Amino acid sequence: xxxxxxxxxxxxxxxxxxxxxxxxxxxxxxxxxxxxxxxxxxxxxxxxxxxxxxxxxxxxxxxxxxxxxxxxxxxxxxxxxxxxxxxxxxxxxxxxxxxxxxxxxxxxxxxxxxxxxxxxxxxxxxxxxxxxxxxxxxxxxxxxxxxxxxxxxxxxxxxxxxxxxxxxxxxxxxxxxxxxxxxxxxxxxxxxxxxxxxxxxxxxxxxxxxxxxxxxxxxxxxxxxxxxxxxxxxxxxxxxxxxxxxxx
Amino acid sequence: xxxxxxxxxxxxxxxxxxxxxxxxxxxxxxxxxxxxxxxxxxxxxxxxxxxxxxxxxxxxxxxxxxxxxxxxxxxxxxxxxxxxxxxxxxxxxxxxxxxxxxxxxxxxxxxxxxx
Numbered sequence: 001x002x003x004x005x006x007x008x009x010x011x012x013x014x015x016x017x018x019x020x021x022x023x024x025x026x027x028x029x030x031x032x033x034x035x036x037x038x039x040x041x042x043x044x045x046x047x048x049x050x051x052x053x054x055x056x057x058x059x060x061x062x063x064x065x066x067x068x069x070x071x072x073x074x075x076x077x078x079x080x081x082x083x084x085x086x087x088x089x090x091x092x093x094x095x096x097x098x099x100x101x102x103x104x105x106x107x108x109x110x111x112x113x114x115x116x117x118x119x120x121x122x123x124x125x126x127x128x129x130x131x132x133x134x135x136x137x138x139x140x141x142x143x144x145x146x147x148x149x150x151x152x153x154x155x156x157x158x159x160x161x162x163x164x165x166x167x168x169x170x171x172x173x174x175x176x177x178x179x180x181x182x183x184x185x186x187x188x189x190x191x192x193x194x195x196x197x198x199x200x201x202x203x204x205x206x207x208x209x210x211x212x213x214x215x216x217x218x219x220x221x222x223x224x225x226x227x228x229x230x231x232x233x234x235x236x237x238x239x240x241x242x243x244x245x246x247x248x
Numbered sequence: 249x250x251x252x253x254x255x256x257x258x259x260x261x262x263x264x265x266x267x268x269x270x271x272x273x274x275x276x277x278x279x280x281x282x283x284x285x286x287x288x289x290x291x292x293x294x295x296x297x298x299x300x301x302x303x304x305x306x307x308x309x310x311x312x313x314x315x316x317x318x319x320x321x322x323x324x325x326x327x328x329x330x331x332x333x334x335x336x337x338x339x340x341x342x343x344x345x346x347x348x349x350x351x352x353x354x355x356x357x358x359x360x361x362x363x
Contacts, residue, residue, distance in 0.1 A: 022329040032329070036336055043340050047347045054352045055359070063296075077291070093291065100284055108277045111319050112270060121265045232319045236312055243308040247291055248301045 031226045035233045038195075042237050045188050046244055052180045068158040074177040076246045082149050096246050099142045100238065103196075106135030107235040114228045117221025122210065125221060129207045132231065136200040143193050150185065185245070192241055195234045202227045276318040283311050 012018035022029055059072040066078050077092035084095070109131040116124030153168025158175040160166065166175045174182035206215075206227050215221045287307050294300045317323035322330055 021326070022332070023326045024329060029329070032333055036333060039337065040340060043344050047344050047351075050344075050348045051351045051355065054348070055355055075296070093288070097284070097288060101281070104277065104280050104284070107315065107319055108273060111273045112268075115268060115270065115273065119266050119268065121268075124268065229320055232315055235319075236315045239308055239311050239315065243287075243304050247287060247304045 025222060027222065027226055028229070031229045035229065038233065039237075042191070042240070045184075045191065046240065049184050049188065049244060052184060056178050056180070068176050070158075070178050072177065074181060079150075079176045080146075080246060082154075084145055088155075093246060095142070095146065096242065099139055099146070100242055102135050102139050102142065103235050103238050106132050106139065107232055109135060110228045110231045114221070114225050117215070117224045120216070120221070122213070122216050125210050125215075125224060126207065129203060129210060129224070133200060133203045133207060136196060136203060136231075140193065140196055140200065143189065143196075147186075147189075150182070188241055188245060192234070192237055195237065199227070199231050199234050202230065272318065276314050279314055280311055283307050 010018070024032075053073055057072045059066060059075060063075060063077070066075055068074060068078075080096055081090050081092040082095065083089065083091045109128045113125050113128035113132060116128055151168050151170065153166075153175045155167075157165040157167040166173055168175060169182035169185075171179070171183055171186065173179060176182065206223055209215060209223065210221075215223060287304060290300060290303055290307075294303075316333075322333060
């Protein structure tokens, strides 16, 4: 019995675990380093995108005269100009703007959940987690629409020299430009979408834990903070994907 | 019986919940929305080019600063943690730029070897 008591004594010495130089818990610190490693992965994707883009000719005519060709890298405004319910209407980047807003909004509701956790306000944590789950799912739905539209393509498609027409995109050929353009679209937005999906799953898990009072009994809502860090990182990655894939 | 006493304990907690402090959060949100709106304005009102791309990247870094600093709370962590995250990220950006510049040069020399 006395042995157990000595074993449970916290280590307080500087060199045996008593020192906490970063003033954050182990879990949060490891989440930061995981996110750092995840940033490496996304940086690799963006490097690949930049190199592939440089290897292809840029379109040099006026934007009005632009047409899809495997000769040059497409202008993103001309590829991503569709909006659900507005078939055939040219609304460049409108849908991706909506997606960006949804994701930024979900980041805000996530911070609000973390803030409520600091105050031990169980009801507020539940409320804001639900909003975050809702916006995250909305983003995933938007991405599903974006993908299916990208894959199905437009009615005009791209005319080839032999008279045949390509509609939509797959990994081998696409109507928008060089094959690598569609490949990188699938890989980069797909990898980001997988992150969003994992985030929504984590959010649902911590929502159930919150409802069951797990964190309340534990005395802190740190798990919400850790998932929050992950969720903001996903938002951050989207900010970069948005710039380098849709704007530049 | 046990669950009953647990519930009263929860209600005791509910009574002491302080008011939410959300001013900074919403301010950050409006900054992010405003920067995104400015990006769109540039996308439509300015012709594509190196300058426009530089503006886009600059605004993106601004957004990243607010997301990481405020939402991820890094601005308010210890200096050690800030550097532990920031230094690898800066080196990563350096690596990215170096790979792009050198890779483009290398790609061009390989593909145009016989021209």
